[in-house]
Amino acid sequence: MTRPPYAVREVAVVVAVLELGLVLLAPYYGPHRDELYFVAAGQHLAWGYPDQPALTPLLARLADLVAPGNLVVLRIPSTLASVGVVLLSAQAARLLGGRRASQVATAVVVGFSVLVPGLGHLLSTATFDMLLWTAVLVVVMQALLDDRPRLWLLAGALAGLGLNNKHAMVFCLLGVLVGVAAVEETRPVLRTRWPWLGGLIALAMWIPNLVWQALHGWPVFALAADIAREYGGVGGRLGLVLEVLVMFSPLIAAVWILGLVRLMQRPDWVLVRPVAVAFLVVLGVFVITGGKGYYLAGLVPVLIAAGLTSLVHKPSGRRRLEQATTRGLAITSAVLVASAAVAYPAVLPLLPASTYAGSVWADLDGGQLDTIGWPEYAGQVSAVIEQLTEPERASVVIFTGNYGEAGAMEWYGVGRPVYSGHNGYQEWGPPPEDATPVIVVFPTNPSKWFRACEDRLKLNNEADAPNEEVGVGIWVCAGPRGSWADAWDELSHYSA
Structure with a gap:
């Protein structure tokens, strides 16, 4: 099948601008609570953790080995992942018959949407999830369009990598399987060995993480139940649909919805119709079970490519019409990017922290609030440590209520061992039985678990960013009631 060449130079310019912008913004505001957790998890490398597989903590460990405590280096993998999404999106447009204009428009609209730069700014499982879902879909598209069955093996390897980043890749594979089975023209592929061999490759790559989960009592299901409780009600389901519609920008939603419709309608795109079916299947699953809108992020770039490509006439030889x-x-691309740029301060550190914290952008998306205040919080804990006697300072340990606080104490170096019962941290404790006194960073009086507790200070930040740490108490306690092992059972908890 003859198709247009890849618009290498033009797309390269787009990704270069995106990469440069993300690198320049990388040092600001500060590390996200999840990034702090990933760095800590990277110090305890394993085949899995309660809340995710091993890939992102491994990348955090590698970044920390290269340049400890360097936020730019920590975020480089995510900036490159966002670039990868753009490159794959342009390839999707090319596979759909899009010429240079369609490919470049797709690269621009995807690359400068709200979500792609936003996820590219932070080291996050969601960033690599978006990349690997997009990669799987593009490889499947090429396998179906070009009748190249061995590409299913590559799709399986990419899916296996995705399963070692985030378990949600299962739903991407489910959507693809249902999509291929639902379309008459692609159904015969399932009677060949290649898709199933690809599935076996993915499963083989996933087995170490599955073994880890089994040996630890399948904590992933406890986390999934927590997400379902939070997002499974009527409000959560409506919120998921709304998030899906706005996460790239509301105007860009019109483009990918057009792409979804065209993929379902156009006879010449019937072989890639499974991609559209996959989106509908995955959306339906998350609406029913409860989930977050950005879980579908990796399905949307291909739909954007379809929408923009469908706006362009096929080559007609009429130069004026083509021009x-x-x-x-x-013009359409410029309008779409402008509509997205309005929301950039919500996902990128473009404003002073204090300005952002009190702005409508923080109300629109408060994710960046979790990147503000950590140095001050660590400094306030250090100040309480300094109030202790010299023998107490030599033996004190820190216990925090969540992994963000624990990660911040380690990232900024309070100088004493840090523990928490939250998610992966519970696997790395408890402290030694003779570890006393205890500085407890907790939102309520911890006297239920600790004895002789004294409230010394409340966490606060200069930017007045209203994140969940503001007002949390710093308590000095003599030690746990009973043994650390007994207290640990009560203090350990899972939450997303």
Whole structure:
């Protein structure tokens, strides 16, 4: 099958601008609570953790080995993942018959949407999830369009990598399987060995993490239940649909919805119709079970490619018509990017921290609030340590209520061992039985678990960012009531 060449130079310019922007913004505001946790998890490498597999903590460990405590280096993998999403999106447009204008428009709209730079700014499982879902879909598209069955093996390897990043890759594979089975023209592929061999490759790569989960009592299901409780009600389901519609920008939603419709309708795209079916299947699953809208992020870039490509006339030999179409596509792309740029301060550190904290952008998406205040919180805990006697300072340990606080104490170096019962941290404790006194960073009086507790200070930050740490108490306690082992059972908890 003859198709247009890849618009290498033009797409390279797009990704270079995106990469440069993300690198320049990488030092600000500070590490996200999840990034702090991933760095800590990277110090305890394993085949899995209660809340995710091993890939992202491994990348955090590698970054920390290269440049300890360097936020730019920590975030480089995510910036490259966002670039990868853009490159794959342009390839999707090419596979759909899109010429240079369609490919470049797709790269621009995907690369400068709200979500792609936002996820590229932080080291996050969601960033690599988006990349690997997009990669699986593009490889499946090429396998179906070009009748290259061995590409299913590559799709399986990519899926296996994705399963070692986030378990949600299962739903991507489910969507693809249902999509291929639902379309008459692609159904015969399932009677060949190649998709199933690809599935076996993915499963083989996933087995170490599954073994880890089994040996630890399948904590992933406890986390899934917590997510379902939070997002499974009527409000949560409506919120998921709304998030899906706005996460790239509301105007860009019109483009990918058009792409979804065209993939379902156009006879010449019937072989890639499973991609559209996959989106509908995965959306349906998360609406029913409860989930977060960005779980579907990796399905949308291909739909954007389809929507923009469908706006362009096929080559007709009429130069004026083609030029007019190209100009129209350029104007459309500019409008779409402008609509997304309005929301950039919500996901990128473009404003002073204090300005952002009190702005409508923080109300729109408060994710960046979790990147503000950590140095001050660590400094306030250090100040309480300094109030102790010299023997107490030599033996004191820190216990925090969540992994963000624990990770911050380690990242900024309070100088004493840090423990928490939250998610993966519970696997790395408890402290030694003779570890006393205890500085407890906790939102309520911890006297239920610790004895002789004295409230010394409340956490606060100069930017007045209203994150969940503000007002949390720093308590000095003589030690746990009973043994640390007994207290640990009560203090350990899972939450997403």
